Amino acid sequence: MSLGRVLVFLLLLAYSSGNYTSTLWEHRCDPGSEIFACTVPNFLYKPNQNHSKLIAPETVHKIRLAYPSDKVISRQDVIIAYDATLHDALHRPKAVQIANAAIKRFEVPLDLEYADFRDNSISSVIAPQVNGSDYALRYLDLRNNELDRIDNLRNLVNLETLLLSNNHISVLDGSTLNCFTKLISLHLTNNELVEIPVTDIPASLEWLILRNNMLFGPMKFIGAHLPALKVLDLYDNYCDELDVDVLLLAAPNLEAIRLERNFISAKEAKVIMECLALAGVAHDKFVKSDERDHYYRTQQKIKMHEDIISAMIAVVNVCVIGWGFFRVYKSRRSTETVRADCSNA
Numbered sequence: 544m545s546l547g548r549v550l551v552f553l554l555l556l557a558y559s560s561g562n563y564t565s566t567l568w569e570h571r572c573d574p575g576s577e578i579f580a581c582t583v584p585n586f587l588y589k590p591n592q593n594h595s596k597l598i599a600p601e602t603v604h605k606i607r608l609a610y611p612s613d614k615v616i617s618r619q620d621v622i623i624a625y626d627a628t629l630h631d632a633l634h635r636p637k638a639v640q641i642a643n644a645a646i647k648r649f650e651v652p653l654d655l656e657y658a659d660f661r662d663n664s665i666s667s668v669i670a671p672q673v674n675g676s677d678y679a680l681r682y683l684d685l686r687n688n689e690l691d692r693i694d695n696l697r698n699l700v701n702l703e704t705l706l707l708s709n710n711h712i713s714v715l716d717g718s719t720l721n722c723f724t725k726l727i728s729l730h731l732t733n734n735e736l737v738e739i740p741v742t743d744i745p746a747s748l749e750w751l752i753l754r755n756n757m758l759f760g761p762m763k764f765i766g767a768h769l770p771a772l773k774v775l776d777l778y779d780n781y782c783d784e785l786d787v788d789v790l791l792l793a794a795p796n797l798e799a800i801r802l803e804r805n806f807i808s809a810k811e812a813k814v815i816m817e818c819l820a821l822a823g824v825a826h827d828k829f830v831k832s833d834e835r836d837h838y839y840r841t842q843q844k845i846k847m848h849e850d851i852i853s854a855m856i857a858v859v860n861v862c863v864i865g866w867g868f869f870r871v872y873k874s875r876r877s878t879e880t881v882r883a884d885c886s887n888a
Contacts, residue, residue: 568595572603573614580605580640584614588622588629597633605638605657618645625660626650649685651678651699659684661706666690670698677701685710686730697722708732708752717743727771731756741767741793754778754801761785767793778827779804784811787818797822802829 568587576582581603588594597606608622609615622629622644630652633639638657646663651670656679666689670678682704683696690710696702697719705723708730715731717740723729728750736756741764744751749771761784762777772794783806791797800819807815812829819826 569598570595571598572600576607577603580607580638582607582610584608584610585616586622588624588632589620590624590626590628594629594632599634601634603634604636606633606636607640609641609644612643618643620645622646624648624650625658627652630655651680653677654679656680657682660688661686663687664689668695670695672698681725692716694719700724702726704728706730707734710734712736715740715743720744723747728752732776741765744769747771749773752776753780756780758782762790764790764793769794770796772796773798774800776801777805778802781806783807785815787815787822791822791824797824799825801827803827805829 568585570583570586572581572583577600581597581599583595583597583606586595586597586608599606609618622641623646625639625641625646626648627650630636635652635654637655639655640659641663642659643662646660646665648667648669649658649660649665651658651668653673653676658680659682661684665685668685668690678699679701680699681701683699683702684704684706686706687709690707691712692714693707693712694716696705697716700722702723703725705726705728709732711734712731713735715736720740720743723745724747726745726748729744729748730750730752732752732754734756736753737759739753739758744767746768748769751769751772751774754776755778758777758780760782762782763786773796775790775794775797778801782802785802785807802812802815807829815829816826
């Protein structure tokens with residue numbers, strides 16, 4: 544039996560006995576992978592417990608764990624956090640990729656420049672302010688995680704690419720956006736955003752991807768300053784109006800926009816498309832489909848019925864209160880009349 548098979552057998556045995564994440568293992572890069580990134584499929588790390596050890600050439604500055612997927616024996620609680628201890632165990636790389644490994648917490652090291660932690664369970668990103676030092680992180684991929692806020696990213700002032708699609712973000716903190724003065728690309732597809740603080744979007748931004756959110760009503764860009772913006776993607780929201788002149792005043796270098804699957808009427812769509820064509824901005828076909836028209840009308844009817852019912856309830860309440868006051872008034876008048884009659888008698 545080869546040494547490789549023996550190691551795999553021992554790994555499986557340790558896992559089956561429940562000691563998989565408390566056993567110290569030594570790992571080397573998959574043969575040849577260090578030319579691109581040192582790849583280790585089955586690295587183990589749990590804070591405050593024994594963990595794997597990486598043996599790699601000093602020239603290696605890029606690490607990829609839990610890859611390739613067909614060599615990963617288990618993904619259950621294998622790496623549950625990326626912190627200073629793990630960063631040291633990996634010899635403080637400049638770039639790290641750990642996807643689909645059930646990581647729950649990410650503590651950002653000062654010297655990390657590239658972090659790809661997509662497809663995990665990260666709900667907490669820790670990047671406290673450090674006096675006299677800036678975080679080097681330029682590229683951060685946190686797609687398909689459990690984030691519901693971005694204010695804990697405010698100290699990552701060197702970010703150029705920020706990928707946050709498929710999380711649970713409902714509010715974009717404007718003061719945090721203001722900190723990203725070097726940000727080029729911001730991806731927020733499939734979150735729960737209902738509005739965008741357009742005046743706080745960094746002037747450096749070139750790509751703004753807002754697909755499949757809950758942006759409702761007119762899309763307003765009054766007061767925005769987006770001189771570098773090239774692509775704006777609003778696909779699959781609930782917008783029903785867009786002032787192209789205001790948008791182009793804010794983003795004079797806009798090259799393309801996506802507006803399909805919104806609630807823009809055919810009449811409004813025609814005006815918008817004419818303005819975009821005149822400005823040389825590429826666009827998709829975004830006239831509402833019959834299905835979305837029906838949904839929109841249904842929602843409008845439901846809202847109208849709710850308003851009518853609310854108004855009727857208000858009227859009934861006023862009538863009941865008025866009737867109550869009237870009864871009290873009549874009762875007092877009747878009592879006063881009886882007392883007057885008794886006095887006269």
